[in-house]
Amino acid sequence: MAEEKKGQKEQQEQKPQVDFDKFPEVKKIKAKYPEAIEELDYFREQLTVRVKKDYIVKVAQLLKEDPELAYDYLEDIAGVHYPKREKPLEVVYHVYSVSRKTRVRLKVALAEGEEVESVCSVWPSANWFEREAYDMVGIVFSNHPDLRRILLPEDWEGHPLRKDYPLEGPPGYREKWLKEHLPYYNKL
Amino acid sequence: MAVKEEQQFKELMAKGTSLGQVDEDIMRQNIRTQDLWVNMGPQHPSTHGVLRLILALQGERIVDTEIVIGYLHRGTEKLAEARTYHQIIPLTDRLDYLASPAMNFGYVLAVEKLAGIEVPERAEYIRVLMAELARISSHLLWLATHALDIGAMTVFLYCFREREMVLDLFEMATGGRLTTSYYRIGGVAHDLPEGFLDKVKEFCEIFPKRVQDYDDLLYSNRIWLSRTVNVAKISAEKGLALGLSGPSIRGSGVNWDLRRANPYSVYDKLDFEVAVFDGCDVYARYLVRRKEMLESCKIVKQCVEYLEKTEGPVMAKVPKVFKPPAGEVYFATEAPKGELGYYIVSDGSNKPYRLKIRTPSFANLIALPEMVKGQMVADVIAAIGSIDVVLGEVDR
Numbered sequence: 001m002a003e004e005k006k007g008q009k010e011q012q013e014q015k016p017q018v019d020f021d022k023f024p025e026v027k028k029i030k031a032k033y034p035e036a037i038e039e040l041d042y043f044r045e046q047l048t049v050r051v052k053k054d055y056i057v058k059v060a061q062l063l064k065e066d067p068e069l070a071y072d073y074l075e076d077i078a079g080v081h082y083p084k085r086e087k088p089l090e091v092v093y094h095v096y097s098v099s100r101k102t103r104v105r106l107k108v109a110l111a112e113g114e115e116v117e118s119v120c121s122v123w124p125s126a127n128w129f130e131r132e133a134y135d136m137v138g139i140v141f142s143n144h145p146d147l148r149r150i151l152l153p154e155d156w157e158g159h160p161l162r163k164d165y166p167l168e169g170p171p172g173y174r175e176k177w178l179k180e181h182l183p184y185y186n187k188l
Numbered sequence: 189m190a191v192k193e194e195q196q197f198k199e200l201m202a203k204g205t206s207l208g209q210v211d212e213d214i215m216r217q218n219i220r221t222q223d224l225w226v227n228m229g230p231q232h233p234s235t236h237g238v239l240r241l242i243l244a245l246q247g248e249r250i251v252d253t254e255i256v257i258g259y260l261h262r263g264t265e266k267l268a269e270a271r272t273y274h275q276i277i278p279l280t281d282r283l284d285y286l287a288s289p290a291m292n293f294g295y296v297l298a299v300e301k302l303a304g305i306e307v308p309e310r311a312e313y314i315r316v317l318m319a320e321l322a323r324i325s326s327h328l329l330w331l332a333t334h335a336l337d338i339g340a341m342t343v344f345l346y347c348f349r350e351r352e353m354v355l356d357l358f359e360m361a362t363g364g365r366l367t368t369s370y371y372r373i374g375g376v377a378h379d380l381p382e383g384f385l386d387k388v389k390e391f392c393e394i395f396p397k398r399v400q401d402y403d404d405l406l407y408s409n410r411i412w413l414s415r416t417v418n419v420a421k422i423s424a425e426k427g428l429a430l431g432l433s434g435p436s437i438r439g440s441g442v443n444w445d446l447r448r449a450n451p452y453s454v455y456d457k458l459d460f461e462v463a464v465f466d467g468c469d470v471y472a473r474y475l476v477r478r479k480e481m482l483e484s485c486k487i488v489k490q491c492v493e494y495l496e497k498t499e500g501p502v503m504a505k506v507p508k509v510f511k512p513p514a515g516e517v518y519f520a521t522e523a524p525k526g527e528l529g530y531y532i533v534s535d536g537s538n539k540p541y542r543l544k545i546r547t548p549s550f551a552n553l554i555a556l557p558e559m560v561k562g563q564m565v566a567d568v569i570a571a572i573g574s575i576d577v578v579l580g581e582v583d584r
Contacts, residue, residue, distance in 0.1 A: 043515045044301055073428050075520065078531050078544035092531065094518050094546070098428060098442065101449045105518060125431030128554050136265070151258040151583060160266050161542075167270050 018042040025049065025104050028066055029059055038109075048105045053116055056093075056108050060122040063095060063104070071095040071104065074119070077129035079137030081162045087111045089139055093119070110139065118144040136161040193218060223251060226565070230259050234337045234569040237579030239553075241568065248564050253557040260583040268543040273299055273373060273510050276543065281367035283547060284581040286329050287322040289315075289358075290523045292371035297452055298519035298530035299373050303512035310495065311375035311502040312454045317388070317491035318361070318370060320484040324395070325354040326524035326576075327477045327484075334474070334573035335406065338415045343405050350398050353391050360384055373510065375503035385492050392489050399482060406474075416471035420559040420571035423468060430555035434526025434548050435480060436575045439473035441466030446522040460487050470574040477576075511538050525549050525576050547581040 020026045020040045026049065029036055036055035041048040051059050063071040075094040082088050087109040096103045108116050118141040119126045130141045131150040138159035141147055149156060158165055179185045196214055205213070229240035238259035244252035264283065268276045280295045281288040293315055300307060332347035355365045361380055362370040370377055406412045422432070424440040437444060445462040447455040463479035465472040514536040520529040526548025533542040552575045559571045 044304070044517050046517060048516075073433075074431065075527065076518070076529055076531060076544065076546035078542070078546075080533060080542045080544075092544075094529065094531065096520075098444045098449075103450075103518070103520075123431075124429050125551060125554050128431075128550065149258075151261045153258070160263060161269075165266075167266060 023047055024068055025063065028062060028069060032062055033058060046103070046105060048107060050107045050109070053108050053110060053114065056091075056106070057117050057119055057122065059106065060093075060095075060119045063106075064122050069097065070099050071097045073098050074123035074125050074129070075103070077119075077126060077133055079133035079139045079161065081137055083163050085109070087114075089114075089137065091116055091133060091139055095123075115140045115142040117142050120145060135159070138162065221246065228568070230256075235572060235579075236333060236577060239572070239577065239579055239582070243565065243568065245565065250560050250563055250565065250568065253560055253568075255553060255556060257553070257579070257582050260579045262584065264584045265543055265545060268540060270539065272538045273512070273540065276540070277371065277373075278367065278369045280545075281369055282580060283545065283584060284326070284523065284525065284528075284549070284578045285366050286578055287326040287524045288364075288366060288368050289318040289322040289370060290326070290521070291528065292369065293319045293453075294519065294521040294523065294528045295530050296371045296373050297521060298517055298532050299512065301519050302515065302517045302532055302534055303373075303510070305374050305504050305506060307375055307504050308501045309454065310379075310498055310500045311504075313491045313494050314376050314380060314502060315371060316453055316455065316458070317488055317495070318358075318368075318376075320487045320491070321354050321357060321388075323484045323524045324481050324488075325351050325358075327481045328354070330477060330573070330576045331402065331474075334570075334576075335412075337569045337573050338412065340405060340409070340412060343402055346398070346401055346405070350395065353394075357384070357387060357391065360387065372503065372506075374506035375501070379502050380495070385496055388488060388492050392485055392492070395485050396482060399478065402478070413471065415566075415570055416474060416574075417467070417469055419470045419567050420563060420574060421468045422555060422559050424466075426558060427555060430558055431551035432526070432555045432575070433551060434522065434524070435463070435476045436473055436526060436552050436555075438462070438464045439476045439574075440468045446520055446527060450520070452519075452521060458487050458490050460484075470570050473574040509538060511536060520546075523548055525578065525581065526552055545584055547584065549575075549577040549579075549581040550584075553577055553582060 025047065026040060033055055036052055036059055037049060038052055039050040063069050073096045075096050078092045080090045080092060082090060089110040091108045093106040094103060095106065110116055116139065118130055127145065128150060130144055131147060133139045134141065134147055135149040135151055136159060158170060193214055196217065200213060224245045226243045226245055228243060229235045230238040240256040242254040242256065243250055264279050268279060277292055277295060280291045283291045328347045328351040332344040335343035358368050359365050361384055362368040422440060424442045427437045427440045428442065441464060443462060443464045448462050460483045463476045463483060465475045512534050514534055516533045518529055518531045520527050528548055529546035531544040532540050535541040556571060556575065560568050
């Protein structure tokens with residue numbers, strides 16, 4: 001508990017001190033798209049840039065193509081569900097620059113039913129990560145070449161990594177599945 | 189079509205050709221090639237688990253590949269949300285079950301980064317030692333099965349002999365051979381047992397000679413070369429764009445090893461070379477892993493040297509009810525297969541709010557269709573072997 005309090009204190013103390021303009025990523029994005037950044041955060045030496053939904057592909061393009069930034073490697077795309085927030089869905093991109101050896105985290109918040117544009121045109125490896133985010137959290141990516149479920153079967157209902165999805169699966173799902181797929185279920 | 193064939197038949201019969209010859213001529217004139225769809229897996233032995241590929245073939249050449257995964261999906265990320273930080277460690281064992289210490293390593297480092305825990309140096313060296321042994325054992329299993337797939341049976345037996353030695357070491361230190369669960373948040377479960385370091389030294393003595401044995405069988409073997417050189421090529425730019433990491437991208441000449449690029453734990457104090465070869469093909473990836481085994485052996489030796497000289501605690505003070513501060517971290521480590529990343533979102537409670545695991549095999553598999561385009565069916569097996577996928581890690 002003591003550690004937790006200490007950690008929170010540290011965070012509160014650190015936050016106002018960070019000068020975000022020293023990061024070339026922030027500077028470049030601000031220079032080119034002044035209204036794109038919603039929020040900046042620096043925690044445990046990791047930079048987070050929250051970007052407006054409509055700007056994500058433009059910012060991605062800038063990060064990749066600017067020679068001083070050279071973010072050429074997409075590490076991961078994660079979907080996170082925050083049911084209590086006004087915009088409950090969040091897409092988290094982790095991007096890495098192999099030449100500069102730095103990493104930046106981009107975030108986009110989405111309201112229920114909103115779509116975000118796919119970054120496959122910038123980093124082709126986004127294809128599978130976005131399919132996974134769709135499969136697990138139900139985030140819809142527009143302009144995606146092939147948005148299907150990837151880990152779960154095609155006929156699966158619901159998105160398991162949402163917070164309202166029960167850990168054991170939806171109630172009655174097991175019986176329903178067995179009835180559909182096992183012809184002699186009623187005779188058991 | 190039928191009318192046309194009948195006409196041809198009549199014409200040829202009128203010329204006085206034999207009946208068998210007529211049939212053959214008609215066939216030659218009317219045959220059309222079309223794409224053939226072949227299903228490979230999920231029970232195919234060369235897919236190293238439950239990987240399913242749907243190959244579109246033009247003759248024996250591959251024009252298109254679709255990858256179907258998810259047969260081993262166990263919902264690790266969902267399970268992790270219902271467990272405390274300590275309880276997740278055994279779950280990470282089951283991701284890449286061929287190198288479980290490396291999987292534990294990434295996870296505990298991520299949690300330590302989140303909570304800001306300082307780990308005793310001795311514990312760090314023990315962790316690196318185990319992770320590098322895991323890399324050796326993982327690469328040995330890779331070489332064994334990869335060579336077996338391509339047709340070199342003997343290498344399989346030799347590699348398993350040495351892998352058995354590593355697994356015996358794991359058993360001695362942790363009690364488990366595959367799923368070791370040896371790492372803890374803040375250190376390791378307990379110090380190494382007596383006599384362990386001597387056994388490790390013995391292994392380090394033997395191992396380079398054994399690599400020589402594998403070389404005798406493979407390094408300049410003509411069949412091995414013709415099955416691997418210029419097969420499943422991928423350029424550095426394309427590889428990076430498609431998400432290749434680890435030995436697979438180092439085989440395309442990209443000098444990027446997270447142990448060197450962003451040193452974690454005590455890797456900055458250790459002396460080793462990053463294996464980079466620029467052949468871009470299956471053979472280059474073989475060379476990378478071959479060299480990595482030797483480099484790992486070097487690291488293990490340095491760790492043994494340190495551990496023999498020093499004593500001390502192997503565990504930091506971490507409370508039993510462990511609640512890291514609210515926040516989020518992404519921590520990437522160099523696992524045997526490539527970049528392993530854990531993205532942890534904490535809300536300040538004793539369970540993670542969200543744990544996203546970025547596994548190297550999943551990302552490496554994205555590049556497979558690009559690699560095998562235009563290759564023969566038999567080369568698909570070489571290509572799958574060369575990116576070294578483990579399906580437990582792909583499907584999570």
